[in-house]
Amino acid sequence: MSHKYPVVAVTGSSGAGTSTVKHAFEQIFERENINPVIIEGDSFHRYDRTAMKTAMAEAEKNGNHHFSHFGPEANLFDKLAELFESYGNTGTGKKRLYLHSDEEALPYAPLTAGQFTPWEEIPTNTDLMFYEGLHGGVATDDVDVAKHVDLLVGVVPSVNLEWIQKIHRDNAQRGYSAEVIVDTILRRMNDYVNYITPQFSRTDINFQRIATVDTSNPFIARDIPTPDESLVVIRFDDPKKFNIDFPYLLNMIPNSFMSRRNVIVVPGGKMGMAMGLILTPIIHDMIEKAKKAR
Numbered sequence: 001m002s003h004k005y006p007v008v009a010v011t012g013s014s015g016a017g018t019s020t021v022k023h024a025f026e027q028i029f030e031r032e033n034i035n036p037v038i039i040e041g042d043s044f045h046r047y048d049r050t051a052m053k054t055a056m057a058e059a060e061k062n063g064n065h066h067f068s069h070f071g072p073e074a075n076l077f078d079k080l081a082e083l084f085e086s087y088g089n090t091g092t093g094k095k096r097l098y099l100h101s102d103e104e105a106l107p108y109a110p111l112t113a114g115q116f117t118p119w120e121e122i123p124t125n126t127d128l129m130f131y132e133g134l135h136g137g138v139a140t141d142d143v144d145v146a147k148h149v150d151l152l153v154g155v156v157p158s159v160n161l162e163w164i165q166k167i168h169r170d171n172a173q174r175g176y177s178a179e180v181i182v183d184t185i186l187r188r189m190n191d192y193v194n195y196i197t198p199q200f201s202r203t204d205i206n207f208q209r210i211a212t213v214d215t216s217n218p219f220i221a222r223d224i225p226t227p228d229e230s231l232v233v234i235r236f237d238d239p240k241k242f243n244i245d246f247p248y249l250l251n252m253i254p255n256s257f258m259s260r261r262n263v264i265v266v267p268g269g270k271m272g273m274a275m276g277l278i279l280t281p282i283i284h285d286m287i288e289k290a291k292k293a294r
Contacts, residue, residue, distance in 0.1 A: 003150070003286070003289045003290055003293045004088070004089070004091070004290055004293045004294055005087050005088050005089070005090070005091040005126075005128065005129070005290065006088075006127075006128040006129070006150045006151070006286045006287070006290055007084050007087060007088055007128070007129045007131070007148055007149050007150050007151075008025070008036075008128060008129065008130050008131070008149070008150065008151045008153070008283070008286075009084075009130075009131040009132075009136030009137065009149045009151070009152050009153070010022060010025070010130075010131065010132045010133075010136060010153045010154075010155060011041075011131075011133065011134065011135065011136035011137045011138075011152065011153070011154055011155070011199050011200075011203070012134070012154060012155035012156060013070075013134065013156075013162060013192065013196050014069075014134070014166055014188075017155055017157060017165060017209065018132050018133070018155045019132070020155070020271070020272075021132075021153060021155050021207065021275065022130075022132045024272055024275040024276060024279065025130060025279065025283075027276070028276065028279055028280050028283050029130075029283075031280070032280070032283060032284055032287065034127045034128065034283065034287060035125065035126050035127045036126060036127060036128050036129065036130040037087075037095070037122050037123070037126040037128075037129050037130070038130050038132075039083070039095055039129060039130065039131040039132075039133075040097065040098065040131075040132065040133060041131065041132060041133010041134050041135060041136070042098040042100070042133060043095065043096050043097050043098045043116065044075055044076045044077075044079060044080045044133070044135070045069060045074060045075055045076070045098060046073070046074050046075055046076055047074060048098075048114055048115045048116055049113070049114025049115070050114060052069075052074065055067065055073075055074070059073075065187065066187060066188075066189070066190035066191060067187070068184075068187055068188040068190075068191045069134070069188070070134060070188045070191030070192055070195055070196055071190075071191035071194070071195055072140055072143075072195065075134075075135060077135065077138060077140060077142075077143040077145060078142070078143050079094075080135060080138075080143075080145050081143050081144065081145045081148060083095065083129075084129070084131075084145060084148035084149060085148045087122065087129045088148055088150075091122075091124055091126065092121060092122045092123075092124050093121075093122050094119045094120065094121060094122070095119070095120065095122055096116050096117050096118060096119045096120065097116065097117040098115075098116055099111060099112070099113050099114065099115055099116070099117065100113065100114075101113050127287055127290070128283075128286065128287065128290070131149075134196065135195070135199070136149060136152060136199070137149065137152045137154070137199035137200075137202045137203055138195055138199055139198070139199075139202065140195075146199070146202045150286060151204055151205075151282060151283075151286065152199075152202060152203045152204050152205075153203060153204065153205050153206075153207070153279075154199065154200040154203035154205070154206040154207070154208075155206075155207055156200050156206050156207070156208045157208060157209040157210075158208070158209070158210050158211065158215070160211075160215040160216070160218040161209060161210070161211050161215055161218070161224075161225065161230075163185060163218040163219070164215060164218045164221045164224055164225070165224055166181065166185070167181050167182075167218065167219070167221075168221075168223070168224050170184075178219065182219060203237065204236070204237050204238070204241065204242070205234065205235070205236055205237070205278070206233075206234070206235045207232055207233075207234055207271065207275070208232065208233040208234075208235070209230050209231070209232050209233075209268060209271070210230055210231050210232070210233060211225040211229060211230050212225075212229055212230055212231060212268075213225050213229045226268075227267075227268035227269040227271060228267070228268060228269045229268065230268030231265055231266070231267060231268055232265070232266050232267075232268055232270075232271045232274065233259070233263060233265050234263065234264050234265070234266065234274060234278070235260075235262060235263045236262045236263075237262070238262075239261075239262050242281075242282045242285075243281075244278070246258060246264060248277075249264055249274070249277060249278070250264070252273075252277055253266050253267075253270050253273060253274055253277070254267070254270070255267050255270075256270070256274075
């Protein structure tokens, strides 16, 4: 890890809601006049959309029914770790984009949706690196991405809520049927257990949304529980590391309470507020230390 060029990573499974946390960070960056370089986790997949379908079919033919975007075979963990380390040491490194849609691909013609842009050098005038994706805290026998991260944030809704969010998102935004989405969930389960969930034991802070309505059968849920139909459990690995002031947070966030010495629970509708109160001083302190270190 480096105080010179901080690396901040938000990690969470597909459908976890990492985009909500990303938005909170973007607001902090704007308020604090911070210039980040944004890294999307999808840009470190090993295969583009067409090649992934081919690789998946080949794996299936060879008896591997668990080949997925969650595991090491379909990702460039080594390049992600290399980027984090390089940025921490020098403030630069190589990045690219994964083009999710025709709209995203338009400025990069003749590239099309589902392809990657060429690798390019990160400008040297950024203040910090911000990663959002599946593997910001991943560690295997060969590669340890997590050790290069200065602030690692996990977004971890309860599993049933995560699945409800994924099913509704993939259906509404990508047109997938419920059957296809369930097949994807099942195929990814092995990698989910081995490469996604272990990250949340390495995080500095976890934001876990818990529904307060019945989500017993996520596969028939008609809608996603609203923020007001949930609580957010916020766990700090080491509150002293970031000087977390629990009395201040309890006073500022109505109806919040502590369930353990390092856990505060807030109403779901106050999640954005809680993120701002918790993350702003951490980021501010990181930037100040980085400026002095440079």
